Amino acid sequence: MTAEPAAPQSRPGRTPRLPRSARRFQLLGAAREVFVAHGYHAAAMDEIAERAGVSKPVLYQHFPGKLDLYLALVDEHTERLVSAVRAALASTTDNHVRVERSVRAYFDFVNDPSGAHQLVLESDLRSEPAVRQRVEDSFAQCVRAIAATIVVDTGLTQDEADLLAVGLVGQAESGARWWLQRGATIPKERAVEQLVELAWRGIAGYPRQTPYGEAGETPVETTPVEVEAAEPA
The missing domain is CATH 1.10.10.60 (Homeodomain-like)
Incomplete structure (x- = not known):
C-alpha cells in the first residue's frame, strides 16, 4: 500500500x-x-x-507600515463611537432618554475592557495630522447628529444647536474619561445619571417646537416658564 x-x-x-x-x-x-x-x-x-x-x-x-495599522484601528473605533451615538438618538423620541443614551454611549466606549478608547480619546499620536483629523471628524459627526435633533425639536438656528451639541458631547466625553481615570469610584449608573441630569436641566429649557402627542391630538404650544395666575379684581 x-x-x-x-x-x-x-x-x-x-x-x-x-x-x-x-x-x-x-x-x-x-x-x-x-x-x-x-x-x-x-x-x-x-x-x-x-x-x-x-x-x-x-x-x-x-x-x-505601523501608521497604516494604527489608522485602521482609529477608523474602526471612531466609527463604533459615532454609530453608538447615532443609534442612541434614533432609538426613541423621548429627548431625556436620548440624552441619557448618548451620554451612556461614551461611558460604554471608555469602559470597554480592550482599552480601545485610548486610541481615540487619549492617543499619544494626536500630533500626527491623519490621526488628529480622524479624531476631530468623529467629534464633529457626533455634534452634527445631536445638533440635527435639536434643530428639529426646538427650531433653534443651526449655530445655536451646534453650540449646545458641542457642550453635550464635550461633557459626555470629558466626564466619561474622568470617571475612568479616577478608577470608577462612582458606580457607572450613578455617574451617567448625574451627567444626564446636569445636561437635561439645561437643555430642557428649550421647548419643543411641535410637541409630540397622541394620535389625533392637537399639539399644544409649551413654554418652560410658568405663567403666574392673574390677581383677582
Missing part, C-alpha cells in the same frame, strides 16, 4: 492560513493590544506579528 501524503503542518508558533478578512481582523486585534499596552511610539511591528502568530511579511502584506 502507498501511504497517503501527510497533511501540511503549520510552522510552530504560526497560525494556519485564513481568509483575508479574517486575517485582517486577527491582526487588528493583536495590534490593538500592543498599542494600548505600549502606546504608538513604543509599539513594535515585530511584537504585533508575534502576538498575531504571523511572520512580519504577512503583517506587511495587510498593512504597509
Whole structure:
C-alpha cells in the first residue's frame, strides 16, 4: 500500500492560513493590544506579528507600515463611537432618554475592557495630522447628529444647536474619561445619571417646537416658564 501524503503542518508558533478578512481582523486585534499596552511610539511591528502568530511579511502584506495599522484601528473605533451615538438618538423620541443614551454611549466606549478608547480619546499620536483629523471628524459627526435633533425639536438656528451639541458631547466625553481615570469610584449608573441630569436641566429649557402627542391630538404650544395666575379684581 502507498501511504497517503501527510497533511501540511503549520510552522510552530504560526497560525494556519485564513481568509483575508479574517486575517485582517486577527491582526487588528493583536495590534490593538500592543498599542494600548505600549502606546504608538513604543509599539513594535515585530511584537504585533508575534502576538498575531504571523511572520512580519504577512503583517506587511495587510498593512504597509505601523501608521497604516494604527489608522485602521482609529477608523474602526471612531466609527463604533459615532454609530453608538447615532443609534442612541434614533432609538426613541423621548429627548431625556436620548440624552441619557448618548451620554451612556461614551461611558460604554471608555469602559470597554480592550482599552480601545485610548486610541481615540487619549492617543499619544494626536500630533500626527491623519490621526488628529480622524479624531476631530468623529467629534464633529457626533455634534452634527445631536445638533440635527435639536434643530428639529426646538427650531433653534443651526449655530445655536451646534453650540449646545458641542457642550453635550464635550461633557459626555470629558466626564466619561474622568470617571475612568479616577478608577470608577462612582458606580457607572450613578455617574451617567448625574451627567444626564446636569445636561437635561439645561437643555430642557428649550421647548419643543411641535410637541409630540397622541394620535389625533392637537399639539399644544409649551413654554418652560410658568405663567403666574392673574390677581383677582
